[in-house]
Each structure stands twice: as structure tokens, then as C-alpha cells.
Amino acid sequence: MKNMAKSNPEIGTDRVKRGLAEMLKGGVIMDVVTAEQAKIAEDAGAVAVMALERVPADIRAQGGVARMSDPDLIQGIIDTVSIPVMAKARIGHFVEAQILETLKVDYIDESEVLSPADYVNHIDKWKFTVPFVCGATNLGEALRRINEGAAMIRSKGEAGTGDVSEATKHIRKIKGEIRALSSMSEDELYVAAKELQAPFALVQEVARTGALPVVLFTAGGVATPADAAMMMQLGADGVFVGSGIFKSGNPAERAAAIVKATTFFNDANAVADASRGLGEAMVGINVSDLPAPHRLSERGW
Amino acid sequence: MAGSSPLIGVLALQGDVREHERVLDTLGVPHTQVRTTAELETVDGLIIPGGESTVIDKLTRIFAMRDPLRARISLGMPVFGTCAGLIMISDRLSDATHDQQTLGGLDVTVRRNAFGSQVESFETTLRAPEVSPDLVEAAFIRAPIVEQVGPDVRVLATLDDGRIVAVQQGNIVGISFHPEISGDLAFHRYFVGLVADTLAPAHA
Numbered sequence: 001m002k003n004m005a006k007s008n009p010e011i012g013t014d015r016v017k018r019g020l021a022e023m024l025k026g027g028v029i030m031d032v033v034t035a036e037q038a039k040i041a042e043d044a045g046a047v048a049v050m051a052l053e054r055v056p057a058d059i060r061a062q063g064g065v066a067r068m069s070d071p072d073l074i075q076g077i078i079d080t081v082s083i084p085v086m087a088k089a090r091i092g093h094f095v096e097a098q099i100l101e102t103l104k105v106d107y108i109d110e111s112e113v114l115s116p117a118d119y120v121n122h123i124d125k126w127k128f129t130v131p132f133v134c135g136a137t138n139l140g141e142a143l144r145r146i147n148e149g150a151a152m153i154r155s156k157g158e159a160g161t162g163d164v165s166e167a168t169k170h171i172r173k174i175k176g177e178i179r180a181l182s183s184m185s186e187d188e189l190y191v192a193a194k195e196l197q198a199p200f201a202l203v204q205e206v207a208r209t210g211a212l213p214v215v216l217f218t219a220g221g222v223a224t225p226a227d228a229a230m231m232m233q234l235g236a237d238g239v240f241v242g243s244g245i246f247k248s249g250n251p252a253e254r255a256a257a258i259v260k261a262t263t264f265f266n267d268a269n270a271v272a273d274a275s276r277g278l279g280e281a282m283v284g285i286n287v288s289d290l291p292a293p294h295r296l297s298e299r300g301w
Numbered sequence: 302m303a304g305s306s307p308l309i310g311v312l313a314l315q316g317d318v319r320e321h322e323r324v325l326d327t328l329g330v331p332h333t334q335v336r337t338t339a340e341l342e343t344v345d346g347l348i349i350p351g352g353e354s355t356v357i358d359k360l361t362r363i364f365a366m367r368d369p370l371r372a373r374i375s376l377g378m379p380v381f382g383t384c385a386g387l388i389m390i391s392d393r394l395s396d397a398t399h400d401q402q403t404l405g406g407l408d409v410t411v412r413r414n415a416f417g418s419q420v421e422s423f424e425t426t427l428r429a430p431e432v433s434p435d436l437v438e439a440a441f442i443r444a445p446i447v448e449q450v451g452p453d454v455r456v457l458a459t460l461d462d463g464r465i466v467a468v469q470q471g472n473i474v475g476i477s478f479h480p481e482i483s484g485d486l487a488f489h490r491y492f493v494g495l496v497a498d499t500l501a502p503a504h505a
Binding site: 006009010011012015016019020021024025026029042045046047048078082083084088091101103105107129130131175213256259260263264 | 313314315316317318319320336351355356359360363364383384387388396398412414416418419420421422423424425440441442443479482483497
């Protein structure tokens, strides 16, 4: 085999699926609902866009069943920008995922922001060439998604609120549980795997390396440059911003400001500069005012 | 390289910085992240990582790194670009976004996302005899290709169909793929050798 140069290029390998997420590190992924918004996001320095019909704040306000977006809308956004385009499928809805793969989106988000299609099973993501990102509120959930083939994880937060507190809670929880595993002895990992409800091999790998085997972004409630910088200081590899940009007073400037703050997250002067004169942030909802059935982060199992 | 190892910078505005650092760690080569002009001044050679070229371009301009980078490149600082890094050090792009700029340095024309979307991303092995006697493992992720090369540019590797995926001009090396994702050390070792050679006269 060593002599068989350049034969059989292999698509859809773990390395290329996880690798694309590595390329997004240190960047901001922005929700967009039109091609125009996608262009604004790209010009502001988004590292990728998430194409969807309604941002989470509107899904929340309008209610009803939220589904995969119209293929025409997604296609229009793919045709408009050169950065990667992601799109959402409902949890467990493998046919929506098949459709998104034929559209050649660059990443599928199996997302709790949409109404779940299966309250027991998530999508078997190994069957796809296109990579998946999935949400998680804790390490066990992250490792179950990776076990199903997720090539990237985002902490969930509470989408469509503009309240960063749940995002903080989830990234702290995941990073804290990773640190706890790293300090355990080998023979304690069996019970740890049981308690995390996660596969032993993955638990062992996290304990050894001190990190998830895939990239970890954070999401759900990020609305300001300071929010984004805080997520990065808490150890996120990058940030998803959903409603926070296009539900604000000045989307183009806010988008660029969040990109700057994400790059120079450790430099308070740079984050302060990025925070100046942005106009109204999205109004938002306090997560504590949301009745439990309306909390999206509780979807996923 | 006897005695003093060169200090390699990794441009850390956005992208797979950590993977490059891991390869340099494996090679035992000192390295540091570069985000500011002051940090740039301390390094003997610079790696521009994979990432989103449109974003890295914008960030170099927003944070006033573009001119200092161009100045050091024109003074002969060795540079190694992978994927988005290759795009950044190319003189010409055949499909730039409306306001995209590059730092330049390599007399080549590069096409971005030349293989299509992520579902076309692939792994393969390449021959690069000047770089390594062994086959090089290469991950192409939404990768660019080199469409045209100037007279002073050497081609280091091509795909089966002849498309150019690795080039060198003087101290500047640009490749379409990600040895840092594959964990293949050959290109980094080759680049560190180039950096050491540029320092050699000073230590002679």
C-alpha cells in the first residue's frame, strides 16, 4: 500500500469531518434567514453561516412546529457566500438530514431549536458523508452525540433568549466534567462512564487527553461582544450567535464587533473597543421567566 | 540547527492553530502564537494555519497586522501556509470575494474551494520527493488548488490528475492540504529546516 500513491481518495472520513470544525476555531457562526443576511454575515467576518427560516427568537415567539428550512432558501444562501453553510435538521429526523446532504450543505446541525422528530433516538450520523454538529448541556450528552457520529459539539445554552446564563452554565458544566475526569485514576473511570451514561472508550479518551475528541463551540443566548469573549475565556473553541445579531439594532456592526471580541477575547481593551456604539442589543427574555416546557435545551437525550 | 533552534510563530487570529502547535511539539521545535506586531517581531519563521481565508484576511486588516506581515515577508521571513494559509500568501486569487485581499509572496494563482463543498473533502497520500522519501498523508478540506505558477515557483506535489497542491518560492511554502490534521510531520520538518538555513549564516 505504501507505494500506491494518490489512489483512492477517501471522502467523509472522521479526519475531514472533524477537520472542518478545526478550521472554524476562533470564529463566529451566525444564524441567517436570507441571502442578504448571509452576505452581511460574511462581510462582517463570520466563519460560517447557519441557514434557517426563522431565528430562534421568532420560533419562540411564533410557536408551532419548527422544521428544516425550504431547500430553495438554503440553496440561495449557498449560492451567495463562499464560507461554509450549515443548516438544521430536527433531532432524529434522518430524512431531513438526507435532504440537507443532497443540497451539499457543509455541516448539519441536529438541533433542539427545531421540534424533535424522535423522542428516543438521535440520527445515526456515521451513515452520512456530511458532518454533524450537535448540542449538549453536559459531558455525557456530548459523548453520546460523538458516539453517534457527531464531528463537532456546541454547548446548548438557551436559544432565542439573548440571556447568556444557560450558555455559561453548559460550557462550565462540560469543561468542569472534563477536568474531573482528568483527575481520576484509571479504575474510577468505569463508574464515571456509568454516571455520565457515556461509552467507556470515549470517557477514557477524554480522561487521557483532557479534551473532547471534537471541537467544542458554545451557543444559545450570546448577544454582545462581551458575551462572546466570556464564552472564549471559559474555554469554548468558538461561538454560535443566533438571534443576537439580526434581532439587534445594527446587525452589520454588531456582527463585526462580536468577531473582533472573539479573536481578542483575552484583551479587555479590544473587547471594550468592540463594545462601543453598537446601538440596541436584542431585547431578550430572562431564562428564569421561561416556563420549563419552553426551554429548548431540555430537548435531546 | 546545531545549538539554537529557530522560533516558529503560528498566526493565531483564527483557524487550526492548535494542530500546528501539536506538530511542532512533536518535532521538539519552539513555537509561539502571533497575534500582534510585537509578537511577529520575535519569530524566525511563520506558519499561517488553515481556517477561513476571508476571516483571516479581515482580521489581519482590522488588527493592523497586514502591513507588518507584508513587510516581513518581503524581507525574506520564511512562511508556511496550509489551505487558507496558502490563499493568504498567494499573489492572485481566481475567485476572491468582492473585498478579499491576500498578503502575497507566492507568484501563483489560487482557486478557493476548488473541489466543491464539504462532502467533497477527502484524504489521500501524495508524493513530494523534495520534502520526504515517504508518501505524505494529506487531508483536503474545502481545499484550494494552485491554478497557475510563475517562473520562480517550484511545484512540490500534485494530485494524480496533475493539479498542483504544494509549491515553494524561495523561503515561502504553500500547500492546499492539512498535514497538521493528519499528523504527518514531513512538511513541517522541511519548513523548520528552511528556517534554520536562513539563520545559519548568522551563527557561522
